[in-house]
Amino acid sequence: MVHDGFVSDDPSARIAVLIDADNTSPRHASDLLEEIAKYGTPTVKRAYGDWTTQNLAGWKSELLKHAIQPQQQFAYTTGKNSTDSSLIIDAMDLLYTRNFDAFAIVSSDSDFTRLATRLREGGATVYGLGQRKTPEPFRAACDRFIFLEVLAGGTQETDLDLPDLQRLMTTAVDSTSQDDGWASMSAVGNFLNNTDASFDPRNYGFPKLSSLARAQSFLEVKQGAGNTMRVRVKPAAKKAPAKKAATRKRS
Numbered sequence: 001m002v003h004d005g006f007v008s009d010d011p012s013a014r015i016a017v018l019i020d021a022d023n024t025s026p027r028h029a030s031d032l033l034e035e036i037a038k039y040g041t042p043t044v045k046r047a048y049g050d051w052t053t054q055n056l057a058g059w060k061s062e063l064l065k066h067a068i069q070p071q072q073q074f075a076y077t078t079g080k081n082s083t084d085s086s087l088i089i090d091a092m093d094l095l096y097t098r099n100f101d102a103f104a105i106v107s108s109d110s111d112f113t114r115l116a117t118r119l120r121e122g123g124a125t126v127y128g129l130g131q132r133k134t135p136e137p138f139r140a141a142c143d144r145f146i147f148l149e150v151l152a153g154g155t156q157e158t159d160l161d162l163p164d165l166q167r168l169m170t171t172a173v174d175s176t177s178q179d180d181g182w183a184s185m186s187a188v189g190n191f192l193n194n195t196d197a198s199f200d201p202r203n204y205g206f207p208k209l210s211s212l213a214r215a216q217s218f219l220e221v222k223q224g225a226g227n228t229m230r231v232r233v234k235p236a237a238k239k240a241p242a243k244k245a246a247t248r249k250r251s
Contacts, residue, residue: 010101011040012040014101015036015040016043016091016094016102017036017046017104017106018090018091018104019047019068019106020084021047021048021070022083023130024107025148028151029062029065031151032104032129035129036104039102039144040102045066045068045069046070047071049071049083052074071086073085087105091105095122102125103119103125103127107129108133109130110138112138126143127146128144128146129145131148131149132147142197145197145198147200150200163196165216166218168196168199169213169216170218170237172195173232182222183230183231185210185228213231218234
């Protein structure tokens with residue numbers, strides 16, 4: 001679980017899951033559906049591709065296992081991605097029904113950038129799931145973007161170009177803190193999510209934002225009223241020159 005202030009999970013939220021099977025490995029099927037279930041109920045589950053080819057053979061057992069409906073789309077012209085067009089058309093049709101609160105678009109293809117923007121303009125929450133190579137425009141167009149590499153307890157490879165964590169966390173805390181310097185963890189999480197849709201504690205090797213914050217020497221975390229958690233930048237960290245944050249959990 002990674003909900004320390006990110007887009008809130010609502011079991012009653014109806015989610016349409018649209019998978020670009022041409023662009024997604026079937027080995028991620030179980031993990032990505034478990035991830036999506038944290039944010040609501042996957043009411044529609046569809047996977048798009050040319051199922052007459054051997055390229056998608058690995059997906060067939062996953063379709064049956066997870067009750068995912070295959071959507072056949074022939075490749076009419078070499079070099080043109082008909083699958084993208086079919087997924088986009090279906091997404092817009094589903095949006096117009098007003099029966100869905102959110103859409104989960106599973107792809108690493110930047111061609112879905114405008115679709116994500118349009119769905120959000122229509123009032124739907126958009127979750128993107130794709131590989132870390134996913135272009136920034138598509139990631140930024142989503143309310144939340146999750147890298148497939150971190151699912152099932154995995155962590156990002158060390159060569160991933162992550163934002164400077166100390167700068168990121170300091171800005172988030174300072175922007176959401178009260179006069180006493182303390183900020184609620186949920187407010188910090190919302191700020192991080194709103195400024196970077198792909199921010200995820202799991203990118204740094206931590207399952208939750210609170211555990212990530214506790215591991216940083218420049219932050220102080222304490223239990224607030226009820227079950228809330230509060231965080232602040234240590235006064236000494238503001239005065240001293242910035243040091244490199246402990247961005248990854250040691251094994």
